[in-house]
Amino acid sequence: MKKYAALVLMIVSLLFIQAxxxxxxxxxxxxxxxxxFFDTIxxxxxTISCASCHKPEFAFADSVAFSxxxxxxxxxxxxxxxxxxxxxxxxxFWDGRAGSLEEQALRPIEDATxxxxxxxxxxxxxxxxxxxxxxxxxxxxxxxxxxxxAEVISAFERSLETSESPFDxxxxxxxxxxxxxxxxxxxxxxxxxxxCSQCHFGSDFSTHTFRNIGLFDGKKLNxxxxxxxxxxxxxxxxxxTPTLRNVAITAPYMHNGMLKTLEEVITFYxxxxxxxxxxxxxxxxxxxxxxxxxxxxxxxREFLLTLTDxxxxxx
Ligand code: HEC
Ligand code: HEC
Numbered sequence: 001m002k003k004y005a006a007l008v009l010m011i012v013s014l015l016f017i018q019a020x021x022x023x024x025x026x027x028x029x030x031x032x033x034x035x036x037f038f039d040t041i042x043x044x045x046x047t048i049s050c051a052s053c054h055k056p057e058f059a060f061a062d063s064v065a066f067s068x069x070x071x072x073x074x075x076x077x078x079x080x081x082x083x084x085x086x087x088x089x090x091x092x093f094w095d096g097r098a099g100s101l102e103e104q105a106l107r108p109i110e111d112a113t114x115x116x117x118x119x120x121x122x123x124x125x126x127x128x129x130x131x132x133x134x135x136x137x138x139x140x141x142x143x144x145x146x147x148x149x150a151e152v153i154s155a156f157e158r159s160l161e162t163s164e165s166p167f168d169x170x171x172x173x174x175x176x177x178x179x180x181x182x183x184x185x186x187x188x189x190x191x192x193x194x195x196c197s198q199c200h201f202g203s204d205f206s207t208h209t210f211r212n213i214g215l216f217d218g219k220k221l222n223x224x225x226x227x228x229x230x231x232x233x234x235x236x237x238x239x240x241t242p243t244l245r246n247v248a249i250t251a252p253y254m255h256n257g258m259l260k261t262l263e264e265v266i267t268f269y270x271x272x273x274x275x276x277x278x279x280x281x282x283x284x285x286x287x288x289x290x291x292x293x294x295x296x297x298x299x300x301r302e303f304l305l306t307l308t309d310x311x312x313x314x315x
Pocket of ligand 2: 080081190194195196197198199200210211212213215239240241242243244247250252253254255256265266269270283285286300
């Protein structure tokens with residue numbers, strides 16, 4: 001009798017161990033959102049994922065001016081970093097056409113130049129996929145739908161915050177040796193003579209306001225930005241001020257990716273009219289040349305390099 005009891009106990013514990021180790025571990029919203037972010041299931045021909053354009057190694061931005069979507073079709077604006085987007089209600093996209101992260105999350109799926117798939121079909125695919133169906137049932141206690149899809153993608157995006165850069169070590173942990181002397185001088189310039197902080201301010205180095213830095217001339221440069229959304233003439237050529245966190249690795253720069261390096265960006269700001277003559281509606285902060293010396297330009301660049309999170313540091 002005892003022998004049988006021992007055998008039964010062994011079988012029961014084996015079943016228990018099997019259940020623990022061979023069934024998928026419980027998922028949460030962030031891990032489910034991460035799975036989807038890297039999965040091509042959300043694009044029409046199953047070739048493109050969010051990560052095709054928001055690449056982890058470039059701080060979830062892309063390294064080309066215009067990323068290719070489904071069918072190799074290039075978009076019309078530069079893919080910005082999808083990191084540091086956690087602020088609760090603030091505008092998304094270069095023109096601010098989405099008012100919250102949840103509102104933003106489903107747009108790339110439907111965008112014809114990105115994933116080109118209706119949300120309805122995306123949801124249907126997830127319902128027909130046993131793994132995703134089980135995951136959504138486990139997290140939401142219901143089948144996948146548009147709302148839960150938006151919720152898990154935004155949950156993953158909210159998890160992509162960076163606050164461990166040399167700059168943070170210097171400013172917030174008061175480690176004087178965390179950044180170089182030129183970088184410290186660069187920060188002085190950023191906040192003073194170069195006037196950058198008037199628009200790039202706060203923990204993400206962005207006021208999230210729409211400004212026109214002089215990249216609209218109505219001819220070759222004809223993306224009118226915020227105006228597309230508001231139809232207010234004062235918004236012509238205005239774009240959302242982007243975060244500068246990780247900016248060293250998110251080249252090329254600006255809504256149209258026209259500036260290839262940080263040197264080019266700084267040269268532009270030094271005298272915008274020289275790079276884009278005849279721009280329309282340029283911000284009053286940028287009407288007069290800054291008159292930066294070569295040494296000052298280099299210091300400013302050194303400062304911008306300190307905003308790269310340690311996780312992206314090359315070994
Ligand atoms: C084909 C390339 C491509 C794909 C695929 C793509 N994106 Fe984007 N993403 C862009 C471009 C380009 C923009 C800027 C568009 C604009 O502002 O008009 C953008 C903007 C964003 C923004 C706004 C950032 C900000 O600060 O305003 C977020 C967040 C984002 N994408 C997340 C995603 C997610 C999540 C997915 C997958 C569901 C995705 N993207 C798929 C190219 C892409
Ligand atoms: C008047 C507000 C304003 C000022 C002043 C300003 N910026 Fe900007 N910055 C913006 C806006 C708006 C954009 C996006 C413009 C666009 O794409 O058309 C931008 C874009 C950038 C980008 C590109 C980021 C990316 O991901 O593409 C960098 C880098 C940058 N600014 C650095 C600076 C520096 C350095 C200074 C000071 C020399 C500065 N900015 C001064 C508003 C401003």
